[in-house]
Amino acid sequence: MKVIHLISGGDSGGAKTHVLSLLQHLNQTITAQLVCFRDGPFAEEARQMGIPTMICGGNNVFRTRRKLAAYIREGGYEIIHCHGSRANMIGAMLRKVTGLPVVTTVHSDYRLDYMGRPLSHLTFGTINALALRRLDYRIGVSDAMVDLLISRGFPADRFYTIYNGIDFTPPPTQGDRLEYLRSLGADVDENSVVVGIAARMNPVKDMATLVRGFAAGHAKCPRLRLLIAGDGPEKDKLTALAAELGVERQVCFAGWISGGMDRFYSALDINALTSLSETFPYALTEGARFHLATVSTAVGGIPYLIDQDVNGYLFQPGDWQALGNDLAALGNDDELRRRLGEKLYEKASTQFSIQKTVSTQLQIYASILRRHRRRSSARDGVVICGAYGRGNAGDDAILEAILQEMRSIDPDMPITVLSKDPRSTRLTYRVRAVHRSNFLAWHAAMWNSRLYINGGGSLIQDVTSRRSLWFYLANIRAAKRAGNRVQMYGCGIGPVTRESHRSLAAKIINKYVDVITLREPDSLEELRAMGVTEPEVLLTADPALILQKAPDDETDSVLLRAGIPPHGNYLCFALRRWKGFEEKAPLFGAAAEYAYRTYGLTPVFVAVEKHLDPGAGQLAARGLTIPHYFLDDAGGAGTIIGALSRMQAVVSMRLHALIFAAGQGIPLAGVVYDPKVSAFLRYIGQEQFVDLAELTGQNLCAMMDQCVAQAAHPEAQAAAVRNLQAMEQKNVEVARRLLKG
Template identity: 45%
Template sequence: MRVMHVMGGGDVGGAKTHIMNMVTGLSRRNEVMLLSFRAGPFADEARERGIDVRVIERHNPFRAARAMRDLVDEFRPDIIHCHGGRANLMGAMVRRSRQVPIVTTVHSDYKLDYLGNPFKQHTFGAANAVALRFLDFYQPVADRMARTLIERGFDPERIVKIYNGMDFKRPEGEFDRAAYLRDTYGVEVEEGDVLCGIAARLTAVKDIATTVRGFAAALEEAPQLRLFIAGDGEDEEMLRRLCAQLGVAERVTFCGWVSPVGPFFRAMDINLLSSVSETFPYSILEGVCAGCATICSDVGGMPELIDTGENGYIFPVGDDRQLARYMARLANDPALRCAFSEALYDKASREFSRENMCARQEANYRHLLARFHRPKHERESIVICGAYGRGNAGDDAILEAIVQEMRALDPERTICVMSRRPKETRLVYRTNAIYTFNVFAVLRRFRRAALYINGGGSLMQDVTSTRSIWYYCYTLRAAKKRGCKVMMYGCGIGPINRAGNRVMAAKTIDRSVDRITLRDDNSRSLLAEMGVTRPDIRVSADPTIILDPAPREVVSLAMEQSGIDPEGRYIGFGLRNWKGLDAALPEIAAAANYAYERHGLTPVFVPIEFPNDLLPAERVGALLRCPWHAVRTRQPIEVTIGILARMKTVVGIRLHSLMFSAGQGVPVVGMSYDIKVDGFLKYIGSRTCLQLQTVRAEPLCRLIDECVSGALDGEVRRTAGMLREREQENVRCAALLLGLKCEKKDGENA
């Protein structure tokens, strides 16, 4: 692969380290040219590493762009990779005349790059903001920056992530930090001093003032602390005055610009970061490599590196009080510092090495090249329609599962979701999205789509609304008319009560749908009753079965934030408002009290549709004699699944509370309000189902006894495996419609 990297040439700090590590690593297996718009140390160092470096020193941007075009013609790169504002501007100017894909790495928030300098913000910053809109692809360093770009209107399908990486080889040999600090900065440190260091430019975006305020507060509990600030910038005088005002000037050392930074971090016990905006700062990785414990602000990709309380601490941006508490805690606990340092080094060296970064970069290039060179006239996209964007965790889980499976099937295809909240959908699922009822936008998408998926759930029903079944039938007809392959994906059918709706739905499905996969046998029977015969119909499983719970520590943290001990023993409840619930409330409460008194299981109410499901939880809670908990904040789908997986058994009205639990091997007791609940429990061979209108405490307690006894554990585990296996029928059918091969996984039936 031939790659041209383009940079301004004056890059410093993390951006410089990232580019140097990247071009050095890539050059081992690819042809790399580094184009710089300034001569100097960066270009010289790259040459010393054997990189082909070209320098264009032109102040006139038009002449510089002409010179860059000549180099593009000479080198003939497969892809051009820009870094920084000037490189982005040159890339945008060259892109118009050269058919080479251009990707830019977003190293920082371009709106904050010149914070505190209005002139540069409104000149260089504004030019960069405009140039970014004219590039092909964007590569943010960390997920949070990707979210920021999507919020600002950048196409999520043109964004790929990268993470900074470095060589985590620990420095060898003895290191006398007292001598280093005395000889380099003229500072004497005493035995027992705990040294905190921060390496950053002294500018507003780095918010060093928060570090100073936190340090001053921490000294009250840990007077052995000392602070070393490595860096220079326009805020230095302000920070010196702040230290004097807080009375900590004697315990703070301003080191100026430090290079190399390795020895500096070897001298420190704690590495600090207090920025208001970052992506994935190298200063943290350098500290990890040197063996520092780490405290940083909640910015960029730090939550992806640091698990608070496990291998470091993360504090809210600007919260100097929380920073002070963490600094004092680490200062007074040497064993905790050591444990955090080792745990973070183990994770960082495993997941954020330079080799991993370069391998990820090459994979990103291959992905972007495939996207860029796909024929412009080809019908390649997938449009997904369903009850999305309404805050229901079950529907959201269906969408997440379908998107996950379609991307695994063909990563180069674009996806567009019809959603009630398209902005939120773009942000969460990283797909394109249009408003569900923007008919003209929907029809335009159909003209370019290869496949239209009428997404899982029970869309074909008229219990909640006749208008919805009319609309979904309309989209099926419109998609087929405009040349799409049409699939109903892992769905449920019914109930459809009105005779006219049955006739309309049957005719539409027969004429417009190519393949149908169903999540239960009841739905297949209903289609047969309606006279649907033409599409290829298969029984599979709900797509959400494939979703895995969040990591254990993430689920534990979410439970703790809801006041739930992660190590406790619980019975879960997934309730919803529905006709017949009022009469059932005392019976459910009696069963919950029984589970606590007989089995020691504390009730936990887990909402599937937030916040609507909290009301029935509160109503049951008011009738309880035992302690109980509710998850009172909206959680990501994987966290909700993880919480349900911690339950000894789950009693559910909500269908997806039962599906999520059964998929994790947790015994379930259903209280059916709809044929879809009966259908699912019948499909998995469950005997533990009651009708909501006739729920009584005594049979409900008997079913809880059976679930808690362990007698059903083997059957439930087999059911979970069976559902995951059958769910693959959804993917196989989609692959056939797209003309793709779908490899059979081990243990699956053909």
């Protein structure tokens, strides 16, 4: 593989480090040629690192384009990779003339690149913004950068994510700490706790917040000292601020550090960052390499590294009070600093190493070449329609699972999702998404796809809304008429109560559906009762059964943010409002009291649909005299599954809370508001359920007794779930067959 990298040659900071370290390691596997548009320290350092480097100077961009086009053709390059505004402009000009895919790495928010320089922002900033939209693919340095660009209208399925990685080889001993700190001008002794930052003093880094936060922290912890390595236009302002706040002796402005940064980071106790905007700064992984406790603004990709209260502290930009509290807590607790620093090192060294970055970049190149060489076809890909974009974790989990399975068939396949909230769907899943009511958009998508998936859940029902039934049936018909194969994917059927609706559904399904895969036997009986006889019908399982729980650190962070100790003896209630729930709500509270006093289980009320369920939990918990918690926003499916895996038992009205918990082997008790709940529990051989209308304190407590007894013998439920997970694979096997025609 041969890739040509274009860059201005005047870059510094994180972009410079990223490009040079990446190319140095890439050239061990592929040919990665660097082209700089001017000579200087950047190009010289590249040559010293053994990176093949060429200078292509001059201000005539058309001459530069001709020269580079000839060089690319003669060299047999396959991908053009750009870094920065000038490279993006030249890359956009080369795209058509070379016929090669052009990708750019976005190292920073292009709208902030020329902050404080209005003329440059108007000229170079505008050119860069236009060029970015003309390139084929974009790589964001962090998921947050990708999200930012997608939110600005860039196509969601043309993005990749990469993270800055460093070499975590243990550094050598760095010498006497106090001697080094004092040589920089710091007023320190053996008892000092040194907070440090290495950054340019410009508005984006917002070091005024750092100085204010440090002053607040120092008032509570006089051991604290602040060491600032760097220079810039705001130095005088920051020096004056330190004096105004009375900490001029405790704040050391060290200027630029020469001879490498290892000794600087080895001398710190706490690493800090206060930026208003970042992608994924090297400063934090450099600090993690030295096992430093870290406090940072929650911007860019930083929350992907730092799990709040688990391996560091995060605060909102400008919130110097929160920063001061965090610094004081760390300054006063040596063991806390040690523990957070060790946890951060563990995560950073495994997930954010240079080896991981290089591997990710090679995978990106392989994907770009596959997509570039993909045979152009009038019809390609899948349209997926379901109850998506409504904030319901169960429905979103179904979509996540289907997307995983479609990408297992073909990782480069075009996918369009019909969603109630297409912006959120694009950001979360990096797919094309159109609004359910945008008839022209989803109709156009159907005319260009090969397979239409009526995706999971109980879409064919008229209990919650007859209009939704008409919508899904109309879309099935439109998809088939547009030339698609049609699959109803791991779904449930019913209840369909009106006879006219049953007749209409049977007519549409018989005429326009190719294959139906069902998540439980009750739906098979319902289809037969409705008179559906034409499509192929297979019994499978709910797609959400394939989803895995999030890493433990992420789950810990979610629980801690809700004030829940990560490891305790918990009983989960996953409730929802439904007809008759208000009357029964006190029974859940009484059952929670019973479980706490009998088995020592602390109740946690978990919201599966975060916009609707918290009210149900609050109602059930009203008047509780025992400790209890609310988890109103557990994040996505992975962290919800992780949270449920920490429970000793789950009492749920929500189907997908039962599915998630079953996959983790957690004992279950179902409260049935819809037949789909009892259908799933019977399917896994679980008889612990009761209809909401028939719920009593006695039968609810009896189910909890059974759950506690089952906790010692989870083998039967685990075996049933493994069997369902194997059956679920029929869903994707059918989709693969239909796509191949």
